[in-house]
Amino acid sequence: xxxxxxxxxxxxxxxxxxxxxxxxxxxxxxxxxxxxxxxxxxxxxxxxxxxxxxxxxxxxxxxxxxxxxxxxxxxxxxxxxxxxxxxxxxxxxxxxxxxxxxxxxxxxxxxxxxxxxxxxxxxxxxxxxxxxxxxxxxxxxxxxxxxxxxxxxxxxxxxxxxxxxxxxxxxxxxxxxxxxxxxxxxxxxxxxxxxxxxxxxxxxxxxxxxxxxxxxxxxxxxx
Numbered sequence: 286x287x288x289x290x291x292x293x294x295x296x297x298x299x300x301x302x303x304x305x306x307x308x309x310x311x312x313x314x315x316x317x318x319x320x321x322x323x324x325x326x327x328x329x330x331x332x333x334x335x336x337x338x339x340x341x342x343x344x345x346x347x348x349x350x351x352x353x354x355x356x357x358x359x360x361x362x363x364x365x366x367x368x369x370x371x372x373x374x375x376x377x378x379x380x381x382x383x384x385x386x387x388x389x390x391x392x393x394x395x396x397x398x399x400x401x402x403x404x405x406x407x408x409x410x411x412x413x414x415x416x417x418x419x420x421x422x423x424x425x426x427x428x429x430x431x432x433x434x435x436x437x438x439x440x441x442x443x444x445x446x447x448x449x450x451x452x453x454x455x456x457x458x459x460x461x462x463x464x465x466x467x468x469x470x471x472x473x474x475x476x477x478x479x480x481x482x483x484x485x486x487x488x489x490x491x492x493x494x495x496x497x498x499x500x501x502x503x504x505x506x507x508x
Contacts, residue, residue: 286319290502294486298497301490306350306479308500310335311507314342320503321347329371329498333359340366352440352498357381361388369394371440371479374409376421379434386433394437396479399462401455402444409441415462419469426472436470438477438495439463443485452485456492463493 298305309317310331317328317339326346330336331353340349340363348368355370357378363370364385373379373395386393397418400409410418425431441459443452459480467475481489481497489497501507 286316287503287505288323291320291323291325294497294499294502297487297490303490303494304477304496306352306496306498307503308352308482308498309339309504310353310500312500312504314339316504317343317347327368329500333362336367337362360385364391364393365389367393369396369437369477371396372398372409374398376418379418379422379431383431383434392433392435394435394474394477396438396440396477397436397466399439399441399459401441401459412462415439415466416469419466423470423472436473436475438475438479439466440477440479442482443480443489449485449488453488453492456480456485456489456494460493 294305304327306327306329307320307325309328321344327348327350329350329352330339336349336351349366350369350371351363351367352371355372355378360381364382370382370393379395382393382395397415398409399415400411422431422436439459439462443455446452460478463478477495478493479496479498480494483499483501486497486499
C-alpha cells in the first residue's frame with residue numbers, strides 16, 4: 286500500500302471536491318483494511334463473487350461500488366448491500382436492479398455507463414441510447430414503475446492512449462452528456478461524474494470529474 290500516494294491524491298482532490306474510489310479488485314482483505322484504517326471508505330470491485338466474499342469479511346461501513354460489467358442474473362447477490370452500481374448499460378439491468386433492491390427494501394445508486402473511448406471492447410451507451418434511456422426512466426418514474434433505483438450520474442473510461450488531447454476531448458464530451466442528462470432527470474440526484482483512473486485522473490479532474498477510480502497508484506501493480 287502506497288500511503289504517500291494516497292495522501293498526495295487526497296490533497297489533489299480536496300480543492301476540487303472530488304471523491305476517491307479505491308479500486309480493490311484482486312486485492313486481499315488485508316490490503317483493503319490497511320487503506321480503510323487510513324480513513325478510506327469507498328471501494329470498487331469488478332467481480333460479483335469476490336465482492337460478496339469481501340463484504341462478508343470486512344467492516345460494515347465500507348461503501349461498496351460495483352464497477353465491472355454486471356449481468357442481470359447476478360444482481361440478486363449484491364443488491365442486499367451494494368452502495369452503488371457504476372456500470373449500468375441496459376434498460377433490462379436497470380429494471381432488475383430496481384426489482385432486487387425492492388426485495389431488500391433498499392435504494393441503490395446507479396451510474397449509466399457511457400462509451401466514449403475508441404476501443405470497441407468498452408461497454409456502455411452511445412449518446413443517442415443515453416438520451417433515449419433518460420426518457421425511458423422518466424416515463425417509468427412518472428408511472429411509479431421504478432422506485433428503488435436512484436440514477437446518480439454517469440461513468441466512462443477514456444481511450445488507453447498517450448494522446449492527452451484525445452483523453453481530454455473524451456472527458457469533455459462525457460461532461461457535456463452528464464450536464465444534458467442531469468437536466469432531463471429532475472427527480473434523480475444525478476450528482477456523480479465518475480471518470481479518471483490512475484493514468485489520467487488529473488485531466489479528468491480538470492474536465493469536471495466528481496469521482497476518480499484509482500487502483501494501481503494506491504496498491505501497486507497487481508501480482
